[in-house]
Amino acid sequence: MQQTGGDGIARRDSVPAGQQDAIAQAMARSWFYSFTMPDGQATPTYLQDQSIHTTRRDMLDAVLDDHLPGDRTALTCVDLACHEGFFALHLAHTGFGKVLGIDIRPENIAGAKLIRAAQAAVNAEFVCRDVLGSDASHLGQFDVVLMLGLLYHLENPVGALRIARSLTRRICLIETVIGPNLTGTVDWGSRTHTKPISGAFCVVDEAADVREGNREANVSAISLVPSLDALLFVMQAVGFSHVAVASPPQDGHEQLASGQRALVLGLVD
Numbered sequence: 095m096q097q098t099g100g101d102g103i104a105r106r107d108s109v110p111a112g113q114q115d116a117i118a119q120a121m122a123r124s125w126f127y128s129f130t131m132p133d134g135q136a137t138p139t140y141l142q143d144q145s146i147h148t149t150r151r152d153m154l155d156a157v158l159d160d161h162l163p164g165d166r167t168a169l170t171c172v173d174l175a176c177h178e179g180f181f182a183l184h185l186a187h188t189g190f191g192k193v194l195g196i197d198i199r200p201e202n203i204a205g206a207k208l209i210r211a212a213q214a215a216v217n218a219e220f221v222c223r224d225v226l227g228s229d230a231s232h233l234g235q236f237d238v239v240l241m242l243g244l245l246y247h248l249e250n251p252v253g254a255l256r257i258a259r260s261l262t263r264r265i266c267l268i269e270t271v272i273g274p275n276l277t278g279t280v281d282w283g284s285r286t287h288t289k290p291i292s293g294a295f296c297v298v299d300e301a302a303d304v305r306e307g308n309r310e311a312n313v314s315a316i317s318l319v320p321s322l323d324a325l326l327f328v329m330q331a332v333g334f335s336h337v338a339v340a341s342p343p344q345d346g347h348e349q350l351a352s353g354q355r356a357l358v359l360g361l362v363d
Contacts, residue, residue, distance in 0.1 A: 116211035127180040149346035179206030275321035293324025334360030
């Protein structure tokens, strides 16, 4: 007999042996995310405050409920820098026909595959690849593209947004830290020839995180963090037909609630 919980994860009175082994392995280690096992247990985590993840998930659900209501079995999704697969697996459990998670770190993909086996998420696939450093055209397009918690860890965020747009058939969701903005003009060849400033990127040094092997950091030392104006401008410039900032829940994570982070959606007509 099979039962399904409110999170979409299948619960069985008799879990197959292979899945039982995956559950035991998942419960024996610590994770960045809190994953729910078929028996209702939550995996141990090394990030005690999970509200950043749950707020992102709730905002993601609200946006998709607005723009992609109803049956999703024909829809596809790709999660860029999926880490341990929390959001990719969540969408797999909410009915997407195919979900692909991509991450540059082998240890993250190994973890995502273990949780996939523990949750029996047969419609999710995970691959280890630097999709932002190579031609992504072979992947095709997806109804939903996720880039959550990645953009502010990149030295080429504009290039990453171009790739995200090329992968997007319908909607792309970008969640990022937001840097300070800059307005006005800049001299463009002479003091009488100026250009308006459309936003700003601030430079952040992640060298220490790279040396320490921080799995939640950049893989190189230089990161460019966009202001909100810069992010909206660039998303429109790379080809999204409409961009908007999603509203955070009132009880959501303090950075999202205060505007220090934002979830921005880009739509394709």
